Amino acid sequence: MSGSESGDIDWENELRKFQNAIATGTNSKRIKAMATLARNSKHTPEHVLARTIPFFLEILRHNSHPNSSLHMASAYCLKCIACRSDELVTQMSANGTAQSLMSLLPHSDGMFLKVLVKCLLVVVGLCNTSRAVVATGGGLGIIVNKLNSYEDGEIRRYLLEILSLLALQRNVRREIVHLDALHYVVEAVGVGSMVSRERACQAIGMFGVTREGRRAVVELGAILPVVELFRCGDHTTKLVAGNTLGVISAYIDCIRSIARAGAIPLYSELLEGGDPSGKDIAEDAFCVLAVDEANAIEIFENLVRILRDGDNEAKAAAANVVWDLSTYSYSTPVVRDSGVIPILVDLLGSGSNEVKENVSGAISQLSYDRENRIALSDAGVVPIFIDLLHDDLEELRDNAAEALVNFYEDPLYHDSVSHIIDIPSFRIMLNRLVHLRESNERALVQRMDIDLPAWNSDRIT
Numbered sequence: 001m002s003g004s005e006s007g008d009i010d011w012e013n014e015l016r017k018f019q020n021a022i023a024t025g026t027n028s029k030r031i032k033a034m035a036t037l038a039r040n041s042k043h044t045p046e047h048v049l050a051r052t053i054p055f056f057l058e059i060l061r062h063n064s065h066p067n068s069s070l071h072m073a074s075a076y077c078l079k080c081i082a083c084r085s086d087e088l089v090t091q092m093s094a095n096g097t098a099q100s101l102m103s104l105l106p107h108s109d110g111m112f113l114k115v116l117v118k119c120l121l122v123v124v125g126l127c128n129t130s131r132a133v134v135a136t137g138g139g140l141g142i143i144v145n146k147l148n149s150y151e152d153g154e155i156r157r158y159l160l161e162i163l164s165l166l167a168l169q170r171n172v173r174r175e176i177v178h179l180d181a182l183h184y185v186v187e188a189v190g191v192g193s194m195v196s197r198e199r200a201c202q203a204i205g206m207f208g209v210t211r212e213g214r215r216a217v218v219e220l221g222a223i224l225p226v227v228e229l230f231r232c233g234d235h236t237t238k239l240v241a242g243n244t245l246g247v248i249s250a251y252i253d254c255i256r257s258i259a260r261a262g263a264i265p266l267y268s269e270l271l272e273g274g275d276p277s278g279k280d281i282a283e284d285a286f287c288v289l290a291v292d293e294a295n296a297i298e299i300f301e302n303l304v305r306i307l308r309d310g311d312n313e314a315k316a317a318a319a320n321v322v323w324d325l326s327t328y329s330y331s332t333p334v335v336r337d338s339g340v341i342p343i344l345v346d347l348l349g350s351g352s353n354e355v356k357e358n359v360s361g362a363i364s365q366l367s368y369d370r371e372n373r374i375a376l377s378d379a380g381v382v383p384i385f386i387d388l389l390h391d392d393l394e395e396l397r398d399n400a401a402e403a404l405v406n407f408y409e410d411p412l413y414h415d416s417v418s419h420i421i422d423i424p425s426f427r428i429m430l431n432r433l434v435h436l437r438e439s440n441e442r443a444l445v446q447r448m449d450i451d452l453p454a455w456n457s458d459r460i461t
Helices: 011-024 027-039 045-063 067-083 086-094 097-107 112-125 129-136 138-151 155-166 172-180 182-188 192-208 211-219 223-232 235-248 254-259 263-272 276-289 292-310 312-325 329-338 340-347 353-366 372-380 383-390 394-408 412-418 424-451
Strands: none
Touching: 011 027, 011 045, 027 067, 045 086, 045 097, 067 086, 067 097, 086 112, 086 129, 097 112, 097 129, 097 138, 097 192, 112 129, 112 155, 129 138, 129 155, 129 172, 138 155, 138 172, 155 182, 155 192, 155 329, 172 182, 172 192, 182 192, 182 211, 192 211, 192 223, 192 235, 211 235, 211 254, 223 235, 223 254, 223 263, 223 292, 223 372, 235 254, 235 263, 235 276, 254 263, 254 276, 254 292, 254 353, 263 276, 263 292, 263 312, 276 312, 292 312, 292 329, 292 340, 312 329, 312 340, 312 353, 329 340, 329 372, 340 353, 340 372, 353 372, 353 383, 353 394, 372 383, 372 394, 383 394, 383 412, 394 412, 394 424
């Protein structure tokens, strides 16, 4: 087909010339015609390209010597056509292109294999139907067998990219485990295009949903490539990688390894970012990683920095994490040593309402520990919270009242705060907490009555 300006070309005539060359020409003329079409495929109308697809498939299906130049030219043309549009890929799928390519893969090698794999990558990447055909038609086994044979190079990279696409399907993931090929998905996180690496990372997270899967991907070395993707990816990729690491971290034996790989500062970046999804991912990850005290220390170092220097949204998110982590019984000395308490108290007088609400909630939680109450009192929180008992925001009033109840019930501070007993918001909270404790105690007694075996004097000997 001619490379002239498309408006000056009689495409029907060009198509007839191409068809005649393919049908009656020598192999040399056929290859020349296909090379011309491939070269001009970006400018050839799609309806013309669509009518050439059956010719290429016919060559792939019915000619001998599958590694021939004719086959290679046909596969290359199909790849060029597939790159034009999703509509053409859909038509190729309807004509059985994926099946034809897969049937040739086991017996191909060298440059022909490279062309086949590149074509297959485009087809399965742009068409769900073709992807399903490869996944359910024995294609996964063929891909794995080829990966076993090619240790490096572009062919291996393309095979890994195909595998990462297929691994997003549940039935394929089961088969990957059956074929003992999970290590290839881990490898794919660090190989190929960023889009492909992101897909592989997403698949790792899907494997990690189960306890066995988490353990397997960690033992296969998934942490380092996922953290590297977290570090160098764009925003969407960072969300995927951060979420995958969060899933993996539920395998408690690896949380130190995740921190040592440099994940905590990366989660801090998500917490400071403007995406609510990123903040949620970071908060969930910190709550898991902080189970290890060394991790908790590093996490609080980052939280302190954000509470000092971040914008209001970042400060609110960081205060929310402090609130979460303050419920951990072992975190009390970590919190105090981090220097976060004076910063939280200072923030009660500045920032947005969301910042103040989250900070007051964190302080309220911290006030349940006596050592924290001493640090909070030294930082000047008591008079600030007494003023907040009259605030217009209900959550601020409630958080301040809850904390002040803890000070009120502490003999060290009881006398200094007893004058607030008649303030309505404080009295309501005091009564609420008293009733809550009584209810919890009754529930505990009832549960003990149910759980304990009946006394049987006959057992005494």
